[in-house]
Amino acid sequence: MEEFKLMKGNEAIAEAAIREGVDGYFGYPITPQSEVIEYLMLEEPYKTTGMVVLQAESEIGAINMVYGAAGAGKKAMTSSSSPGISLKQEGISYMAGSELPCVIVNVVRGGPGLGTIQPSQADYFQTVKGGGHGDYRLIVLAPASVQEMADFVEDGFDLAFKYRTPMMILSDGLIGQMMEKVKLKPQKTRLTEAEIRAKYGDWATIGHKPSERNIITSLELKSERQEKHNHKLQAKYREIEKNEIRYEKINCENADYLLVAYGSSARICQKTIQLGKEKGINIGLIRPITLWPFPSKVINDAADKVKGILSVELSAGQMVEDVRLAVNGKVKVEHYGRFGGMIHSPDEVLEALEQKIIGG
Amino acid sequence: MTPEEIIKKGTLVFEKTKLMTDANLSYCPGCGHGVAHRITMEVLEEMGIGDQTIGIAPVGCSVLAYDFMNIDMQQAAHGRAPAVATGIKRLFPEKYVFTYQGDGDLAAIGTNETIHACNRGENIVIIFINNGIYGMTGGQMAPTTLAGMKSSTSPYGRDLGMTGHPIKITELVANLPGVCFATRQAVHKPGLVRKAKKAIKKAFENQRDKKGLSIVEIVSNCNSGWKMTPVKSNEWLEENMLPVFPLGDIKG
Ligand SMILES: Cc1ncc(C[n+]2csc(CCOP(=O)(O)OP(=O)(O)O)c2C)c(N)n1
Ligand code: SF4
8 A cells, every 4th residue: 555654764765675575684773874774673574574674793794695685586685874885895796796686775974984974975986986896887876855765765676686786775864864755655575486486596596406506606717708797797787878867857948057966965956946046047957866877968968058067966076077077078067065964055056156157 | 348337226336416516626636625515415415405505605715616516506705605694594594505614714704794693593504614724815824724834924833922823613603502503523534524424414404403503614624725745734634733623513
């Protein structure tokens, strides 16, 4: 049954996971996302849907439990925040190499190091440019509301299983902690062993006769074969780039200036558009929903119609590099950000646009 | 007589288990890994559970265990096998799950995953090959390297003041209530091979009976890493490893 609830972003993730029919959640507490595991423990889905919830000994333990479960064809997920995600990177790289599907949630906080527990978007590089070792990509969905926190759990598993690849929901402490109304999907049933065998039996390790056995590995000692495997991965990434780019355009029709922002920054920028109107400045906003694959072409096309672009992020300037690549010198692209846990206000964004783009 | 005339029903007294593939083992001749592989697979075959078992290969010389063990397998990151096993077993409690790990894998980088899987009493089997050295990477010191033992990173012999003592993981985890069976075996003599196989069988029976975690340590050789002939390495094992790592059941 569909249902409306008032929930924190982190709780919405947890509730959506139960309703998605996730088989296993493995996590380790870290602010500002501990509510995910707290909520799951409180709801006891192992009594209702059979979903396993386990507090691991560390983030390393958690991601490797996800690895095992995903290798067995199960829907497995984990969540953490920045320092914990750094620890998960080894496992994420292995999962990418072994082509295992899973959903990883990062509710980002300010860094580097132990940093702060306040929201930030400074894990952009780590998430979309790599993070772990080797040539791989994660599909990255960036929610801008509690509703999207819930929705992206389902979307995330669809994408992860479609392409057999780990994916990340890149959120931040603001969306994780804020409360909003959220529409929840009806409960899905979990797959039985027979269904897993029918759907994923050709790759998942569920126990097979020797003649049909499956192996999950990212090891290939012969370089020619490793290169071939990497070519296969890269072809898959090109396919994802072709099919899965998502974005939102707000007020872009006749805009003179463009803001590019994702997640909570994009929420703040919506208010900036209004403030601009009051001052007679026509501002549009492109909100990348997939940070990888990045909506480069949409931004490039938009650059034909505007006088300048401001990339607004809660970081010292990370996504701006992808915006510049997309724009390819057509118009001026600048960056505005607060970081280390500080959040920009809509006025500050407008001021930055006026100084760096309009007057600059 | 041709081999076909000799090998036929009635005259056949021993056959290689079908749960070992025909691939050539990548281990150095004389290394204990091959024997440990075989008895593990023989146990699965005898119990008739090969098609219900998922094995976890480690990082180390046995990283390619899935090339030889003819069952569903997952390869884990260095030391993480007990966590990977946990993920599978928790979601498929009726399957048999085991890890196969070296001392560098289990007792160094993976100590955390090992102790916590043991402490949670995961209903899995850990097969732990202790050869006192990092074989795969070229004979560096392991946490299990003996006092005074030479390795490429303890070229003058392991200095306990500098690097601590050989760690006895099996005794350590035997203290945890989640571990139902902890034993130390060896495979350098036929009689010991039989005992080790019995221990492995008991470990899988424990899993069948949902008793908790069983760990079977196998003290083994690394003739290449130790820079000895296979025969000499087995003598050395007997004289030097076994006094520090005595054989027998520690728990269960
Ligand atoms: C994260 C990481 N660190 C280091 C290594 C390199 N490495 C590969 S095998 C190995 C040691 C394995 O030793 P052991 O577990 O004792 O197994 P053996 O080779 O002796 O059978 C190391 C350090 C690695 N692959 N991954
Ligand atoms: S290096 Fe040592 S452990 Fe590795 S295969 Fe050779 S003898 Fe065995």
